[in-house]
Amino acid sequence: MRVLIVGAGIGGLCTALSLEAVGITDIVVIEAVPEILPLGVGINLLPHAVRELTELGLSEQLAAVGVATSDLTYVDRFGSAIWSEPRGIAAGYHWPQYSIHRGRLQNLLLQEAIRRLGPEAIRAGCRVRTATTGDNLAYLTWLDGDAEVTESADVVIAADGIKSAIRADWFPDEGPPQWNGQVMWRGVSQVTPFRSTKSMVMAGDREQKFVAYPIEAVRDDGTQLINWIAEKDCSGSELAQQDWNRKVGKDSFAPEFDSWSFDWLDIPRVIDAADAVFEYPMVDRPSLDSWIRGRVALLGDAAHPTYPIGSNGSSQAILDARVLAYALATLPVDQALKFYEDERLPRTRELQRVNRAMGPELVMQMVRERAPAGFTNIHAVIDAAELDEVAASYKRVAGFAPTMLNERVSWTPTDEPAPILAPTEAPNPTQVGIER
Ligand SMILES: Cc1cc2nc3c(=O)[nH]c(=O)nc-3n(C[C@H](O)[C@H](O)[C@H](O)COP(=O)(O)OP(=O)(O)OC[C@H]3O[C@@H](n4cnc5c(N)ncnc54)[C@H](O)[C@@H]3O)c2cc1C
Numbered sequence: 001m002r003v004l005i006v007g008a009g010i011g012g013l014c015t016a017l018s019l020e021a022v023g024i025t026d027i028v029v030i031e032a033v034p035e036i037l038p039l040g041v042g043i044n045l046l047p048h049a050v051r052e053l054t055e056l057g058l059s060e061q062l063a064a065v066g067v068a069t070s071d072l073t074y075v076d077r078f079g080s081a082i083w084s085e086p087r088g089i090a091a092g093y094h095w096p097q098y099s100i101h102r103g104r105l106q107n108l109l110l111q112e113a114i115r116r117l118g119p120e121a122i123r124a125g126c127r128v129r130t131a132t133t134g135d136n137l138a139y140l141t142w143l144d145g146d147a148e149v150t151e152s153a154d155v156v157i158a159a160d161g162i163k164s165a166i167r168a169d170w171f172p173d174e175g176p177p178q179w180n181g182q183v184m185w186r187g188v189s190q191v192t193p194f195r196s197t198k199s200m201v202m203a204g205d206r207e208q209k210f211v212a213y214p215i216e217a218v219r220d221d222g223t224q225l226i227n228w229i230a231e232k233d234c235s236g237s238e239l240a241q242q243d244w245n246r247k248v249g250k251d252s253f254a255p256e257f258d259s260w261s262f263d264w265l266d267i268p269r270v271i272d273a274a275d276a277v278f279e280y281p282m283v284d285r286p287s288l289d290s291w292i293r294g295r296v297a298l299l300g301d302a303a304h305p306t307y308p309i310g311s312n313g314s315s316q317a318i319l320d321a322r323v324l325a326y327a328l329a330t331l332p333v334d335q336a337l338k339f340y341e342d343e344r345l346p347r348t349r350e351l352q353r354v355n356r357a358m359g360p361e362l363v364m365q366m367v368r369e370r371a372p373a374g375f376t377n378i379h380a381v382i383d384a385a386e387l388d389e390v391a392a393s394y395k396r397v398a399g400f401a402p403t404m405l406n407e408r409v410s411w412t413p414t415d416e417p418a419p420i421l422a423p424t425e426a427p428n429p430t431q432v433g434i435e436r
Helices: 010-021 047-055 059-065 102-117 165-170 267-272 313-330 333-356 359-370 384-398 402-407
Strands: 002-006 026-030 042-045 071-075 081-086 098-101 126-134 137-144 147-153 155-158 178-191 199-204 208-214 224-233 277-284 296-298
Touching: 002 010, 002 137, 002 147, 010 026, 010 047, 010 102, 010 313, 042 047, 042 102, 042 313, 047 059, 047 313, 047 402, 059 098, 059 102, 071 359, 081 359, 081 384, 098 102, 126 155, 126 165, 126 296, 137 155, 155 165, 165 296, 178 267, 199 359, 208 267, 224 267, 277 333, 296 333, 313 333, 333 384, 359 384
Parallel strands: 002 026, 002 155, 071 199, 155 296
Antiparallel strands: 042 098, 071 081, 126 137, 137 147, 178 224, 178 277, 199 208, 208 224
């Protein structure tokens, strides 16, 4: 079977590795940029994604480049703790959660794809334009320099991100991604570690938020590389450009965080220590009714771009890749694509919906509304059961409730029947979040 993959991002490269792992090795990844550079800042890989990468034989490489996150705490804008929970192994998962530099993860996947499939499996500098189907084959057309090239394959997987050319070709009226009015400023700073040196913290609420987590081990000089995201509601202002690599100054947001200096984390100092800041709007797209046209399927952000809330962007693309490979290894092509869509589309649609309603961060907004001047006893503001349910139901929706994940059958094909989740394990849409 020949498979052409559009895009050498996290989703496209994981698709290549997942297909190789099930014995499908006639694969070419077509990437638009001429040189795949380690771009982006920090992301989180949740245990469900780490499980898939572990089953692809990448656990040692991941451990070498990521920080195994041990705990997550939500605090209000005055630094008082709303909710804290262990993460990864500390939370009882069989697999860690990693905070990791996106570019390093992408490079790890790229090097592994080249090692397992050969350098000819990656064609950089080729911008895809269309993908069509005919005679039980898919046809992919791209520009290689000035030359238009068309090749055929049994399947084309479009993993070309939130601005997918294939999706735009299918839905010419869809337009740009939808903005919710929030803007994120992202950076990394070499500063004094906070908490356990493996902790993740989210401070504030929907109007103004700061997220921080380390993405490297502590250095000999006692400092640590902290990834951070400052976020502000900028509704009514002009939409920021949607370019992950757009550098901006700090003036438009840093002063707003001047008073956010807690005894365990000095946010103004963290912002000040960053050499570069990247601006990106909080955007997604509406969910689709189908990801498949003939022998062409969308995957990752091309299929289900969601707000980067709850650390699920890359994790869901990795799950897509593994489910797709499982299906193509065990079913005829048309049935396999249908299986992939049936398994992944409803779950990611629900996640998109829940992320629009703030996902697990909803508790921060609840506290802001109920205790705008701060609190001394969190349970006088929001009871423990309510906090617990928001956290637990998000994990169910996203597919990383601990018992469900630990006990789920692997996506590595065996003689066992297909590992479809039992209905009782499927997400309950009414349990999480509120539609805005
Ligand atoms: C440069 C970059 C930096 C990012 N930085 C962050 C970050 O700091 N934090 C964060 O949360 N998320 C970031 N993201 C998004 C994050 O990687 C994704 O949300 C997630 O990993 C899902 O990945 P994906 O493979 O579906 O899409 P992406 O990671 O967006 O990958 C899509 C790939 O397709 C390629 N491509 C696009 N159009 C074409 C075309 N027409 N032909 C061929 N190839 C094409 C792109 O160059 C890219 O390599 C970044 C994405 C990119 C591309």
